[in-house]
Amino acid sequence: MRTNAVRDQIMETASRLFYTQGYNNTGINQIIEEAGIAKASLYQHFSSKEELLIEYLELAGLRMTDMFQAATEAHVSPADKVIAIFDLLDQLVQRKTYNGCRFLNIISEISMENERVRDQVKAQKDSLRNLFAEILKPVRKESLADELYLLVEAVFISSKIYGQAWPVETAKRMVQKLM
Amino acid sequence: MRTNAVRDQIMETASRLFYTQGYNNTGINQIIEEAGIAKASLYQHFSSKEELLIEYLELAGLRMTDMFQAATEAHVSPADKVIAIFDLLDQLVQRKTYNGCRFLNIISEISMENERVRDQVKAQKDSLRNLFAEILKPVRKESLADELYLLVEAVFISSKIYGQAWPVETAKRMVQKLM
Amino acid sequence: MRTNAVRDQIMETASRLFYTQGYNNTGINQIIEEAGIAKASLYQHFSSKEELLIEYLELAGLRMTDMFQAATEAHVSPADKVIAIFDLLDQLVQRKTYNGCRFLNIISEISMENERVRDQVKAQKDSLRNLFAEILKPVRKESLADELYLLVEAVFISSKIYGQAWPVETAKRMVQKLM
Amino acid sequence: MRTNAVRDQIMETASRLFYTQGYNNTGINQIIEEAGIAKASLYQHFSSKEELLIEYLELAGLRMTDMFQAATEAHVSPADKVIAIFDLLDQLVQRKTYNGCRFLNIISEISMENERVRDQVKAQKDSLRNLFAEILKPVRKESLADELYLLVEAVFISSKIYGQAWPVETAKRMVQKLM
DNA sequence: AATGAATGAGCATTCATTCAT
DNA sequence: AATGAATGAATGCTCATTCAT
Numbered sequence: 001m002r003t004n005a006v007r008d009q010i011m012e013t014a015s016r017l018f019y020t021q022g023y024n025n026t027g028i029n030q031i032i033e034e035a036g037i038a039k040a041s042l043y044q045h046f047s048s049k050e051e052l053l054i055e056y057l058e059l060a061g062l063r064m065t066d067m068f069q070a071a072t073e074a075h076v077s078p079a080d081k082v083i084a085i086f087d088l089l090d091q092l093v094q095r096k097t098y099n100g101c102r103f104l105n106i107i108s109e110i111s112m113e114n115e116r117v118r119d120q121v122k123a124q125k126d127s128l129r130n131l132f133a134e135i136l137k138p139v140r141k142e143s144l145a146d147e148l149y150l151l152v153e154a155v156f157i158s159s160k161i162y163g164q165a166w167p168v169e170t171a172k173r174m175v176q177k178l179m
Numbered sequence: 180m181r182t183n184a185v186r187d188q189i190m191e192t193a194s195r196l197f198y199t200q201g202y203n204n205t206g207i208n209q210i211i212e213e214a215g216i217a218k219a220s221l222y223q224h225f226s227s228k229e230e231l232l233i234e235y236l237e238l239a240g241l242r243m244t245d246m247f248q249a250a251t252e253a254h255v256s257p258a259d260k261v262i263a264i265f266d267l268l269d270q271l272v273q274r275k276t277y278n279g280c281r282f283l284n285i286i287s288e289i290s291m292e293n294e295r296v297r298d299q300v301k302a303q304k305d306s307l308r309n310l311f312a313e314i315l316k317p318v319r320k321e322s323l324a325d326e327l328y329l330l331v332e333a334v335f336i337s338s339k340i341y342g343q344a345w346p347v348e349t350a351k352r353m354v355q356k357l358m
Numbered sequence: 359m360r361t362n363a364v365r366d367q368i369m370e371t372a373s374r375l376f377y378t379q380g381y382n383n384t385g386i387n388q389i390i391e392e393a394g395i396a397k398a399s400l401y402q403h404f405s406s407k408e409e410l411l412i413e414y415l416e417l418a419g420l421r422m423t424d425m426f427q428a429a430t431e432a433h434v435s436p437a438d439k440v441i442a443i444f445d446l447l448d449q450l451v452q453r454k455t456y457n458g459c460r461f462l463n464i465i466s467e468i469s470m471e472n473e474r475v476r477d478q479v480k481a482q483k484d485s486l487r488n489l490f491a492e493i494l495k496p497v498r499k500e501s502l503a504d505e506l507y508l509l510v511e512a513v514f515i516s517s518k519i520y521g522q523a524w525p526v527e528t529a530k531r532m533v534q535k536l537m
Numbered sequence: 538m539r540t541n542a543v544r545d546q547i548m549e550t551a552s553r554l555f556y557t558q559g560y561n562n563t564g565i566n567q568i569i570e571e572a573g574i575a576k577a578s579l580y581q582h583f584s585s586k587e588e589l590l591i592e593y594l595e596l597a598g599l600r601m602t603d604m605f606q607a608a609t610e611a612h613v614s615p616a617d618k619v620i621a622i623f624d625l626l627d628q629l630v631q632r633k634t635y636n637g638c639r640f641l642n643i644i645s646e647i648s649m650e651n652e653r654v655r656d657q658v659k660a661q662k663d664s665l666r667n668l669f670a671e672i673l674k675p676v677r678k679e680s681l682a683d684e685l686y687l688l689v690e691a692v693f694i695s696s697k698i699y700g701q702a703w704p705v706e707t708a709k710r711m712v713q714k715l716m
Numbered sequence: 717a718a719t720g721a722a723t724g725a726g727c728a729t730t731c732a733t734t735c736a737t
Numbered sequence: 738a739a740t741g742a743a744t745g746a747a748t749g750c751t752c753a754t755t756c757a758t
Contacts, residue, residue, distance in 0.1 A: 024203040108287030150333035217723045382561040466645030508691035575744045
């Protein structure tokens with residue numbers, strides 16, 4: 001699969017709109033208009049709006065996984081790696097453009113019967129749980145992994161609700177206690 | 180003001196559909212069809228779909244607050260009260276019909292610029308945080324309140340993603356550690 | 359038919375709204391709301407919205423005829439009577455609340471196939487033509503009557519379009535020439 | 538930009554219906570049905586019903602202006618040109634399909650607060666006043682222009698009310714007197 | 717005489733998708 | 738590969754009118 005400028009442009013536009021406005025609130029017309037392409041061109045590259053959604057989740061998943069992975073690599077000790085992840089999280093949720101976790105947003109918009117979407121979300125969340133598990137394996141604290149994972153979810157969602165710093169700060173304190 | 184059967188029937192139908200399918204995926208047409216009433220009858224009782232949403236959130240908020248409150252009242256010690264809340268949570272998220280927290284679902288569907296909805300969600304979440312704070316006041320552990328709140332959110336959302344028991348069980352273990 | 363406060367209140371409200379907003383742009387709901395009565399009460403007094411319209415035209419016709427008649431009575435000579443009519447017209451079309459002639463407005467809103475409405479409009483316009491004819495009879499200038507009538511219509515409609523004084527002033531000049 | 542058959546078909550249908558039934562009494566559904574197209578196709582060409590109205594007025598304005606202009610061109614003297622205009626008017630208002638002046642009909646249907654519509658109407662009427670003014674300039678009788686304009690309006694509106702020939706005949710007699 | 721509740725038909729508009737070129 | 742035009746189905750909402758009390 002070669003790189004394709006038009007396809008990338010569509011994906012980039014759709015991603016931005018899906019995140020800032022939500023999937024259901026974003027129409028095909030807005031996507032093609034802001035991407036500057038014809039409607040039929042979109043359907044040449046993506047067979048349906050749902051296909052666009054799946055790929056959006058794939059892409060967002062890769063990027064998010066990379067970010068978390070990268071954040072840990074500058075550190076050696078498991079504790080420092082964990083802290084680095086929560087520092088990254090801190091940055092993410094305090095951005096002005098923060099509008100919640102892409103995956104948590106989607107599962108509230110899409111019926112849970114939609115297996116493809118649900119699997120994408122699960123896969124992404126599993127990768128985070130695995131990251132924690134691998135970090136904690138050397139110190140035999142794998143059982144902590146899902147606890148930390150829960151805190152990440154808590155931060156994602158409550159930061160969106162309140163638009164304030166206390167949720168991530170509270171979570172960080174909890175991390176200290178738990179480790 | 181007598182009870183109004185039609186109005187209640189509309190609200191009940193809308194509530195069920197908003198919860199099981201989501202707000203955006205539920206059309207007025209489906210509501211009136213399943214409620215067995217005429218379209219104009221719906222608009223006689225609710226001035227808009229958004230009004231229906233607001234009242235749905237109000238109602239759900241009252242019920243949820245009552246449930247949590249009631250769960251604590253059978254117990255005396257703060258620790259027992261807290262445990263009772265997480266036991267209730269356990270029951271909720273393991274129901275077959277569980278489809279996430281109504282409030283977390285909505286904030287992912289509705290633009291955050293919608294102040295009325297946002298305020299409803301915040302109010303509901305604040306009431307939970309207050310409940311924890313009041314429970315913990317006698318033992319001077321108010322600082323724990325928001326930590327417990329975060330765990331509740333984590334359980335709500337990750338239970339929806341995974342449809343499994345481990346998130347709530349993990350959270351309960353964390354509660355033990357934290358208290 | 360005794361006087362009836364409720365009925366009069368409905369008629370007064372409907373008249374005001376029909377004139378300021380137009381017949382089609384005025385809903386039954388707005389009428390009953392602003393009149394402060396129940397919907398079924400309106401239908402107790404008027405069998406349909408069209409009935410309301412007919413009576414509105416009757417009432418407006420009576421008032422308008424009276425006004426023109428009254429304006430002439432302070433004068434003796436036909437010329438002065440005619441001038442008095444155009445002076446009254448001048449006042450009417452320069453009011454801030456002027457929104458065109460009620461009858462001309464209606465015939466553009468209602469299908470011409472509606473005989474009842476059409477007859478009301480014709481009757482009103484005929485009464486004005488007759489007034490001019492009777493004024494001019496003593497001086498054997500009945501043929502002028504319809505010319506003056508045309509000028510009145512011209513003033514009504516062009517004043518509405520332009521919202522300025524020149525149409526009525528121009529018409530007055532024409533009257534001088536013609537007499 | 539090629540001619541567009543569908544667009545023209547929509548415009549033609551809308552024009553016919555707006556004229557014969559009025560703007561408010563013509564629904565989008567009737568337009569698409571009689572034009573034989575899908576609803577979304579209409580909205581591909583016209584962004585709203587109001588847009589359809591504006592274009593209808595533009596088109597009608599061009600045609601009307603052309604007709605009046607053309608009527609004068611066969612004549613040389615100002616007097617003959619003026620007479621030619623009233624002869625054309627005579628033809629127009631005596632057509633079986635005559636249902637009033639499109640512009641006068643619209644201003645009674647649409648709120649005067651609608652600037653776009655009001656401007657269209659004024660522009661059309663101004664063009665007629667200008668035509669008279671230019672015709673009369675060579676003989677230094679520009680002051681007559683608005684008098685003649687008023688007579689045209691009077692003919693338009695009273696012909697609609699009565700559906701008879703006397704209004705235009707009366708107006709023609711007045712023109713003779715005035716010139 | 718008066719009412720609040722209920723209705724069927726209609727409104728203008730937008731949706732994701734497909735077709736012919 | 739790319740397009741503009743076309744579509745059927747659905748959207749949320751309003752209309753004038755009627756009914757049961």
